[in-house]
Each structure stands twice: as structure tokens, then as C-alpha cells.
Amino acid sequence: MAITLYELAAADPDRRFSPFCWRIRLALEHKGLAFEGRPWRFTEKDALAFSGSDKVPVLVEDGRAIAESSVIAAHLEAAHPDRPSLFGGGAGVALTRLHVAWTDQVLHPALVPLLLLDIHRHLAEADRRYFRESREARFGKPLEAVCPDPEAQLASFRRTLSPVRAVLRAQAFLGGERPLYADFAVMGAFLWARGVSALALLEADDPVEAWRRRMLDRLGEGSRALVAG
Amino acid sequence: MAITLYELAAADPDRRFSPFCWRIRLALEHKGLAFEGRPWRFTEKDALAFSGSDKVPVLVEDGRAIAESSVIAAHLEAAHPDRPSLFGGGAGVALTRLHVAWTDQVLHPALVPLLLLDIHRHLAEADRRYFRESREARFGKPLEAVCPDPEAQLASFRRTLSPVRAVLRAQAFLGGERPLYADFAVMGAFLWARGVSALALLEADDPVEAWRRRMLDRLGEGSRALVAG
Known part of the structure; x- marks a missing residue:
């Protein structure tokens, strides 16, 4: 159940500033899912090529890559129904x-x-x-x-x-x-x-x-x- | 289970034009509750005095008067849980x-x-x-x-x-x-x-x-x- 979240970062890799990436980070924490947040920069398109997306957030769970915050949120809700809900039904x-x-x-x-x-x-x-x-x-x-x-x-x-x-x-x-x-x-x-x-x-x-x-x-x-x- | 809804009306009593009254009318129809819509005009404060409110919508159900659209909607949801939900939980x-x-x-x-x-x-x-x-x-x-x-x-x-x-x-x-x-x-x-x-x-x-x-x-x-x- 290894989860990686690619997140937009500034020169300082700990400065994460995409509102869409933050949504997913908060959603992962809400569900109590362990994950690695991996800093990514606008010009590192190659590092995302595997996912088919050229933008973050990209979530990789058990080898499957999912892009776009709303799609990722729907995936997390469907894949982890035993964890606290993101939507309440x-x-x-x-x-x-x-x-x-x-x-x-x-x-x-x-x-x-x-x-x-x-x-x-x-x-x-x-x-x-x-x-x-x-x-x-x-x-x-x-x-x-x-x-x-x-x-x-x-x-x-x-x-x-x-x-x-x-x-x-x-x-x-x-x-x-x-x-x-x-x-x-x-x-x-x-x-x-x-x-x-x-x-x-x-x-x-x-x-x-x-x-x-x-x-x-x-x-x-x-x-x-x-x-x- | 007699329900009356006081609704803002124009000179023509069939011209109902309060957005707040319409919310409740649609909510009543959604729940499949029979009701009488009674036209009321801005200056007919006396006709509402019984309710403690000087504005519509006012809903009267089994002799109990309830004012303010959000309060009325919450009442309808609580009083008729067997009917289609207004909020979905x-x-x-x-x-x-x-x-x-x-x-x-x-x-x-x-x-x-x-x-x-x-x-x-x-x-x-x-x-x-x-x-x-x-x-x-x-x-x-x-x-x-x-x-x-x-x-x-x-x-x-x-x-x-x-x-x-x-x-x-x-x-x-x-x-x-x-x-x-x-x-x-x-x-x-x-x-x-x-x-x-x-x-x-x-x-x-x-x-x-x-x-x-x-x-x-x-x-x-x-x-x-x-x-x-």
C-alpha cells in the first residue's frame, strides 16, 4: 500500500505551494493513509512522463498513477471505504x-x-x-x-x-x-x-x-x- | 397533517415571487406533502401575527407555525424522515x-x-x-x-x-x-x-x-x- 504524492515545490523543496496538491495531502491525512510527498518542479515534465500527466498532483498507489485532484479524491474514497469519508456519502x-x-x-x-x-x-x-x-x-x-x-x-x-x-x-x-x-x-x-x-x-x-x-x-x-x- | 404555506404574492394572488417561499414550495413537493399555498402581501402583517414572524415564508403544520426558510426546511426533514430527503444525510x-x-x-x-x-x-x-x-x-x-x-x-x-x-x-x-x-x-x-x-x-x-x-x-x-x- 505504498503511496507517493508528487507535489509542486519551490526552490526550497519544503515550500509546497499548489492548492490542488494540498487538497490531496489533506485528504490523505484525513484518511490516515501513510504517503511520501515528493517535491516536483514545473520544468521537471520528464519526471512525470510515466503518469501520462504533465501537471501535479499525481498520486501513485501500488504502481498505479492517477492525475487531477478531483479524480485522485474520488479514487481515494473508492479505494479506502473503511477510512473516514471525504464526502459523507x-x-x-x-x-x-x-x-x-x-x-x-x-x-x-x-x-x-x-x-x-x-x-x-x-x-x-x-x-x-x-x-x-x-x-x-x-x-x-x-x-x-x-x-x-x-x-x-x-x-x-x-x-x-x-x-x-x-x-x-x-x-x-x-x-x-x-x-x-x-x-x-x-x-x-x-x-x-x-x-x-x-x-x-x-x-x-x-x-x-x-x-x-x-x-x-x-x-x-x-x-x-x-x-x- | 394539514399544511399551510404563506407565500409572498403580487396584486395577482397567483403571482408568487419570494425566492425563499419558492424554496419551501419545492421542498414540500419534493417530499410529496400536500399543502395549501396562501397568498400574503407585504402589508398584511396582521395576518401573520399569530406566527410571531412578520415575514414569509411561514409554514403551519398541525397548528404549529414555523418561520424562516432554512428553519422550515430543517423541520420538514426532521418531521418527515420517511419521505425523500432534502439533504441526503x-x-x-x-x-x-x-x-x-x-x-x-x-x-x-x-x-x-x-x-x-x-x-x-x-x-x-x-x-x-x-x-x-x-x-x-x-x-x-x-x-x-x-x-x-x-x-x-x-x-x-x-x-x-x-x-x-x-x-x-x-x-x-x-x-x-x-x-x-x-x-x-x-x-x-x-x-x-x-x-x-x-x-x-x-x-x-x-x-x-x-x-x-x-x-x-x-x-x-x-x-x-x-x-x-
């Missing part, structure tokens, strides 16, 4: 899709302008050019011009969280009394940010901040080492 | 909160500017002054000035739907293969709009439009009469 699988889609399509776009330059700064030398070129093509402007007003962007990011904030006023986790994959999807964004930036994304009295701290407190030992310092 | 209850919060805090605010004048036009005479005064106080401007650019507002409303659109590309309903309360929360917004406006909120090839039509097809007989024409 069939309706949970269906309902969690909104948490994931909202994170991908609303939360990440609100966050990425605040992090771009920090990510670039922390990357391995070989990755910097790839990162700059691919992101400048996506945004149609130099990295340095994507976020002309960080303060306004931060305020907008905080407003974006309003539906999650309302849920976390009513219950401890998005999944209820205990975190589920819905929590891991949203927390992935905060761990991504934490990996590269010292910016205080949330105000101290924000219910989302209290939840973020609860989630940090629950990290497994391996992850704790990665977010320390 | 405990995790479903917790996860559905995001669908509801997102509808309340993101979808409704994107929609309301497009509907304000239509709502006002359809109200009973006695309600119009109440509606204008309360909404103008909320928006800090005349009703006529809330939506200076309806085309831009419509485009923004459609963009707002992006996470729901992504979910409905992957599955037939927000609840999965069958609708759940998560669907009723979002559909309430579209039935609210349909009650007062002829505006085509969605493009014909939008997956959200295909879902909206599936939801319309599943309406019970009583609701079908209300949305006809």
Missing part, C-alpha cells in the same frame, strides 16, 4: 462539487494576483522563466502589472469569502462538525498562500480565520513540518 | 449551507437590480409604497436609479453563475442525479424572476438554462399553475 460527493468549483473559479482568481510575484520569487531558477512566460500570456501583461492595487485586491478577496464566512458562522467546518473534502478544497488556497507569502489574508476576528486556524491545528506531522516557520 | 445538511449562503449573498444581489422595477409594477397598490420606501432606504437611491445599465448587470449576473455552471456541466442537478434542497435554493431565484419578469436571464445554450428547464419540468401541479402563462 453520495449526496456529499455531488454537493461538494460546488465548493470545489467555487474555489477554482472564484476564490483562486481573487487570490492569485496577490501571490504571483511571491510565487515567482520563491521558484527554482529553472522554473522562473516558464512561470513568467505562461502567466504573462494568461494575464496579457507583465507579472508586475497584474495587481496594481494590492490593498483593493485584498479587500476584494475578503469580500469574495462572504458565502463561506456565512457557513462558518453556523458551523465549525464546511463539512459540519468535522472537515470534509469541501474544507480541503478551500484550505488548499490558504496553504498555497502560506507557502509563498507572509500577507495576512484575513482579519483576526474573521470566522474564516478561526476556521483556518482550526484547520492548521489538525495538520498531520508531515504537513506541519512543511508549513512551519 | 448529515453531511448533506452541512454541505448545502454553501449553496444557500451563495444564493443569498451572491446570486440574489446580482439579480435584484434587474427585477426591482418589475416587482414594484406587479405589487398590490397597498404594497407599493412599503416596497419603494424600504428598498430605496436599502440602496440609498430611487428604485429607478438602482440599475442604470441592465445589459451590464445581466452580463454580471451570468458570470456570477460560473461555479454553478461548472457543477451542472458535470451532473444533472446540484444534488447529483436528483434535485435536493441545494437545487431548490438556486431555483428559487429563477422562479422569483419568472414571477415578475419576462427577461431571458440565461442564454439558450447555457447548462444552467438546461437545468432550469429540467427543474420547471419537475414542478408539481399546483406550482405549474402558478408559473403558467
